[in-house]
Amino acid sequence: MKRHHRIATVVLVVLVLGVAALAYAQGDAEHGAEAAHGLNWKDFMFRVVNFLLVFGVIAKLAGKKIVGFFRGRTQQIENQLTDLDVRKADAARRLAEIEASISNLAEEKAKIEQEYRRQGEALRDSIIAAAEAKAEQIRGQATATAEAEARVAVEKIRAELAESVVASAKTMLQKKLSAKDQEKLVDEYLTKVVFN
Template sequence: MKKARIVLFTLAVCLLTAVCAWASADGAEGPNWKNFILRSINFALVVGVVWWVAGKKIASTFGGRRLSIENQLADLEERKAAAQKRLADVEHSIANLEAERAQILGDYKAQGEALKASIVKAAEEQAERIKSQALLSAEQESKAAADALRVEMADKIIEAAQGLLAKKLTAEVQDKLVDDALGKVVLN
């Protein structure tokens, strides 16, 4: 039914166009209706044959094109929705950018303070170790100096005692001391 309307409408437009063209002609005689009708029939037959031979292909081409356009429009709508969503996400992230920046700065400051505290603690511990090592080293050096002083004093006392004994000790007293020492050794 719809096809018949389209065909009738097309024929009516063709007839009206032809009548207007003949009406504007300079000839005094009227239109040659026989020639016009034959040409219209010829035209209708050519269109009918073309439609019969390639009508389905033409219709499927235009139908396929229509489906392709519909698919492209649907795809564009989907892409538009996705782009709007991404735009909303970007706007949201831009809105939160200042808060994120403040949070990142706060995190870095906290990390810096923690690092500073650990460095100060390590330096204090190292200073304590150095102090304790210095005290220990000073004690050891003072002991070594005291021991060296004792050894030196003992050596001087021994030298002084030897000098006194050498002055007061005679050969007879020396022989008597040797004999007493040997007697004690033999008896024990």
């Protein structure tokens, strides 16, 4: 506090001397010929005393308010700087959260893609297995149908062959057997059928 008081005193003295020198220079320009005779010390001292009185009155009446204003302004600037530091830290934290969220989104996307790929492969495998089972069923049905048709065809061929053999045998027998032989064969057959 004392250091600030000393600095203020030095600034005040420099200011007073600067204003006095300015007033002296202004007086030289206005009085032209009078100034050539030398410094009017009486006028200079009057101006310095006048300035000190005005400055003293201002310092006495408004000094505390001026000092309070500058202290308040300093405190306000410090508060703003502190607030800016807090905002900066908050922004950095939010940026880190957003970056983490973005990296989590990339990981989540990769997981979802992997899960869809796995489900797609499982669906593909189940479709292939169902198609293979259906193809096997169709092959089995086709084989069974082909075998049944082959049996029917074989039976038909056998029946035709049997009819053909019977017809051929009948024709041969009719040529070789006489009517008397035929009657005898029919009687023997009927005898066998009746007794059995």
